[in-house]
Amino acid sequence: MKKFKYKLLSNAFNKKDIDIGTKIIRSKQLTISFITRKFEKYFAKKIGAKYAIMTNSGSSANLMALSALTNPLSKKIFKPGSEIIIPAVCWSTSLWPILQNNLKPVFVDVELDSFNIDLDKLKKKINKKTKAIVLVHVLGLSTNMKKLMKIVKKNKLDLIEDTCESLGATYDKKKLGTYGRFGTYSFYYSHQITSGEGGMIVCNNRNDYNILKSLRSHGWSRDTIFHKYYKKKYSKIDHNFLFIGPGYNLRPTEIQAGIAFNQFKRLEKLINLRKVNRSIIINKLKNHPEWNNQFEFVKIDKLINPSWFGLPFMISNKYIKKKKIFLDFLSKNGIENRPIISGNFLNQPASKLYNFKYNRNDFRNANEIEKRGFFIGLHTNKIKTYEVNRLVKYLLNIGKFL
Ligand SMILES: Cc1ncc(COP(=O)(O)O)c(C=O)c1O
Helix, strand or coil, rough: CCCCCCCCCCCCCCCHHHHHHHHHHHHCCCCCCCHHHHHHHHHHHHHHEEEEEEEECHHHHHHHHHHHCCCCCCCCCCCCCCCCEEEEEHHHHHHHHHHHCCEEEEEEECCCCCEEEEEHHHHCCCCCCCEEEEEEEECCCCCCCHHHHHHHHHHCCEEEEECCCCCCCEECEEEEECCCECCCECCCCCCCCCCCCCEEEEEECCCHHHHHHHHHEEECCCCCCHHHHHHHHHCCCCCHHCCCCCCCCCCCHHHHHHHHHHHHHCHHHHHHHHHHHHHHHHHHCCCCCCCCEEEEEECCCCCCCCCCEEEEECCCCHHHHHHHHHHHHHHHHCECEEECCCHHHHHHHHHCCCCCCHHHHHHHHHHHHHHHEEEEEECCCCCCCHHHHHHHHHHHHHHHHC
C-alpha cells in the first residue's frame, strides 16, 4: 500500500503556472522586466496600496522595509538604537532586519487565542525611544487592527506589517499589509501563493517607494526619482552606475514573477479552498467518537476574514507530556508538521548570542504556544475523504501516548 503523505503543501502549481514559467525561460528574458512590473501594478491595485515592489523573498521585503527607515533619503531617519517593538512569536527574518539596521528590538508577548501580539502588553513597552512596530500577522490572522492603529497614531509610530503568512486576509474589510507604512508578503513554498521563492513589499509614499527600488538594486539611482538630480550633479560618472546609498540585490526573476502573477489571480479561490478544508478537518475531528477536546483551535475576531496558511493546533494540557513522541508519530506516518513559526523567539539560541534582555515571566503565552502548539498543512485542492479520515485517525492517536 502506498504510504500516506500529508505534506505542508501539495500540488501548488497548475498547468498554466508551469507553462508560463517555461515560456519565460524560452523567451530568455529571465532578469527583471515587464512581467514583474505588470505584476507589481496589479498586486498594488488588488491589495489596495499605491505601490508594490516584487522581491526574491519575504525576508528580503522585510530587510528592505527596515533598511528604508534608516536610509539617508528617508524623510524621517531612525537613529541607531531606536526601539522597534516586535512580537515574541515571530519569524527570524521579521527580527534580523531590525538588528541589521542598528535598531533595538523590544519583544512583546502574544495572545494565546490568536497567536498575535497582545495590545495591552504592547502599550506598556512604549517609551520615548520607541519608533516603530514590526507587526507579524501570524498564520493568516491578525490582532485587533482598529485598536492597534489607535496606539500607532497616538504614539506617532511607524508600522511595518510582516504579512508573509497572511496574504489576502482582511481586518474590517481592509487587506492586511495596507494599514502601515510598509506591508511585506512571501511567496515561498506552502504560503498562500508560491513561486518557489518570492515576495512583495507595498507602501503608499512615493519617496519610500523610490528608496525601496534603490535598495532592491545595488543602491543605484537608476529608475528612481532621485536619478535626475544626481545625474546632473555627477555628470562625469556614467549615469547608469550612480550609487546613492546602501543597497542589495533582492530582485526576483521574471520566472518567479510570471508564476506568482498567475497564482495571485486565483488567490481568492485558493483562500476559500483552504477555508473549506480547514472546516472539513476540524468538523471531522470534533464529531469523531474519540474526540475528547484533545486540541484547541484559534479564536477568530469577527472582523477578521482569515487567509489560512496552515492548520494550527494547541494540544490540551492533559495530552502535552508526550508532544514530541506524538509529533514524531505524525511525521513517521507521513503527516508533515512544524512549530508555530519559531515558537517564542526568545528561547532560540540567537537570543543568548545577541544578549536580548527580557523578563521570562513577561512571555507566558509565547512559551505556552511553543510548548503546546504545532501546525500541519492546509492544501489548495479540496481534501479527499480518505485523507481526512487518515488525518483524524492519526491526530486522535494522541490519546494513546498518555
Ligand atoms: C512571518 C514571516 N515573515 C517572513 C518570512 C520570510 O519569508 P521568505 O521565506 O519568503 O523569506 C516568513 C517565512 O515563512 C514568515 O513566516
